[in-house]
Amino acid sequence: MITVGVLALGLAGCGHRAQTQTSAGAHTYTTNQSRSISGGTLSVAVATDTPFTGVFAPELADDTTDLTVTQFGTESLFGVGRNYRFNRQGAATIKLNRHRRTATITVKRHVRWADGQPVTAHDVEYAYEILANRATKSARYTDAIQNIRGMAAYHAGTARTISGITMPQGTQGRTVVLHFKTMKPGMQNSGNGYIWEYAEPYHYLKSIPFAKLAQSPRMRSRLLTFGPFRLTKVVDGQAVRYARNPYYYKGTPHLWHINVTTLANAKVTTALKAKQYDLIFNMPSAQYPHVKHLAGYTTLRKPSMSYTYLAFNLGHFDQQTGRNVMDTHARMSDRRLRQAMLYALNLDAVVRKLYPGSRTRGTTLIPTAYGRYHLRTRGYTLNLSKARHLLNQAGYRMGRHGYRTDPQGHPLTIHLAVMQGDATTDAMNTDFIQQWKKVGLRVKLTTGRPIEMNAFYKLVAANPKNVDAFIGSWSLSSEPSPMSLYGPAAPYNFSRFATARNTQLLQQIDSARAFNERYRIAALHRWQRYMLNQAAVVPLTYGVTLVPTSTRVRNLALTPDHTNFGQWQQVAVTRARR
Known part of the structure; x- marks a missing residue:
């Protein structure tokens, strides 16, 4: 995952x-x-x-x-409330100023590292240096972090410091000001990606070159925290x-x-x-x-911010432009074919029989754990007659051997990539293939077997011809913006679904207008409806966090x-x- x-x-x-x-x-x-x-x-x-x-x-x-x-x-530096909004209960407070496009972080008095040294402004700033310095090769350096002024120049090595991070009281003070290019509504929530929520002890790590930090004992076996x-x-x-x-x-x-x-x-x-x-x-x-x-024992349980999903290979990622590109000739480019595959699945039965109490049926790409941001809808439920109707309408005809041909009359085989899992996961995948057979679709596993997790994600990211569809999973942060997963420049957008309407809807979710909570909820609902209709990526099951506790x-x-x-x-x- x-x-x-x-x-x-x-x-x-x-x-x-x-x-x-x-x-x-x-x-x-x-x-x-x-x-x-x-x-x-x-x-x-x-x-x-x-x-x-x-x-x-x-x-x-x-x-x-x-x-x-x-x-x-x-x-974390910051406390969070019921909806994962930042509050004042953590080691530091944070205050946004939309007019000045800043976030002011103030470390509380008496916050100390485990060696007794105080947590300073330099410790907060140093964590951003670790993220952005090219020598660390941090996967946490993202487009969102580059919204801080001067971050890209520091990452490129053309600046020795990050100009958009200032310390008004000096490095040994307790205040840090982040200067942004644009303000985003998600900045109010934990997990937003624009504001890093941790600090690192500069006094303890300063002698270690950035390239050696990840392997240093001081970042591993002798980690210093507060x-x-x-x-x-x-x-x-x-x-x-x-x-x-x-x-x-x-x-x-x-x-x-x-x-x-x-x-x-x-x-x-x-x-x-x-x-x-x-x-x-x-x-x-x-x-x-x-x-x-x-x-x-009792098992502590809550809906988690994770889901498994079925996605379709619709294009590729252009490394030169850094954009997702759709292919109109992709095997799964017909939306009716994708929708038919979803109507053929009996997800209620899968959850009931294979994951009783530990998963729920997925309905939209914003799980129920996000509360009001989640669109209440039934999603795709079992409807074999509708699946057959869609396939007939799209020109996928039944052949002599009980399987359908493509609209040009050629035999159709859909190659599905899945990850290695346990016997229950295998049973779910087998059930899906049997359900698709009921509507005349021949589906076979890519390579003939489940694929090791790291190899699986490397494969689907490359969008090869022998992957038409794939079943993956996401574990999300507490900020609901889907831009980093489904945006036009998101490498994680493995389906490569990138329409102008999708980009427009995602931009509305992260727009200045979305600082209004009601507007943002409505924008997230619009995007969920659109993605359900397009059926490029659709959730299968929502996770449930389970912690057996004495x-x-x-x-x-x-x-x-x-x-x-x-x-x-x-x-x-x-x-x-x-």
Whole structure:
């Protein structure tokens, strides 16, 4: 799964008071009200079949596993509210000035790194240097970041500093001002891409050349952070140990230690039954039915900002112009063919039988987790007769062997690329191919088998002739703008769908007028309706975040709906054993 934007680090400590926690319940927060014990160690597993890379700094990390592992020490500068809007509860405050086209960041007093040194304006600015310096090769350097004045010149090496980042009180002060070319409505939200939300300790890293930062022990095994816990030990690719940060600006954490280890996906259920862990992140959704009623645990659940999707290969990415180009002769260029393939799928049955409680049927490209930004619609539901009608109308006739020919009368075979997954994923892909057969479409897997994840994304990005359609997945940031995924210059727009109307609708979402919340909601709804009708990329299932949690854990939450979101210092345990 590719991630867009940096993972929203951390779950949440919360002071929400409710009923006693039970293993049968499913909440976004723990409801354990027993008295917390002094100290204690939290044991956490991250389900993955791949070792973490150990690149823990958000500016350089590409892997969500790395960011999941480091969330206990790495904290965002800014607090966020219910709708992921920035608030004043974090380590720094942020104030936008639309007239001056600036954002003023002020680090709060007493915010210190785990070595006791204060977090300064230079630390905030230095994180932007890491992003933009060509020697770091950071994948986080995006078009959005280049909206800061002088960023492109610094990246190109024609300027030694970023002119659009000023420090009115000097490098050792607490104020940073970002100067933008244009203001965007998404700047009010966490995960917007225009404003970086982390700082790095300049005093600790300044002697390391930018080209060597990613591999430096000071960015890996000896990472320095200002969050509630400090890194004390790393076993490469396997485990991390944290201890309390004695300088944490919000007070001493309840827990003494947090131990984090990787856990093979196939071992998750067994590990939970043996009560080996307090929490498990990235739990395979197919295993949820086996643990949802497990004694001693409850599974915290919430709709996630992720989805799987079916996309069609409609063109290519022009490296010279940096633009997506549609091909009118692409095999899947007829919208009626694409729509027919979607009406042939029985997604309700797939979710009900294969992912009960762990996924929901996708309807639009803005998942339900985005609240009012999500367009309420049924999307594409099973309708075989409509699928057949569309195919007949488009000239795809039934041949002698039960499969359709193309409008020129040639045998039609649609090549589908899918990623390697578990048995449940394979069952879903098999079901889709059988459903398409019911309407006369012959669909075969590209290369004849599922493709390893990294090779899969490299393949679909190249838009080869042997990929007509593909099933991928996205994990999104909390800012809903779809420009970075579906814009005319977005490399991630793997379908290469790029019409003038699509560009117009995307620009409306990010326009100055969209600072008006009602207008932005309407603009997002218009874009969703359009994309559903065009059927170039359509969601299949929405993810559900699932975190099996021991009933001894207190003050943990998944969403910012509660006080103290993202504050691991609030998390505690109420008994010595699981």
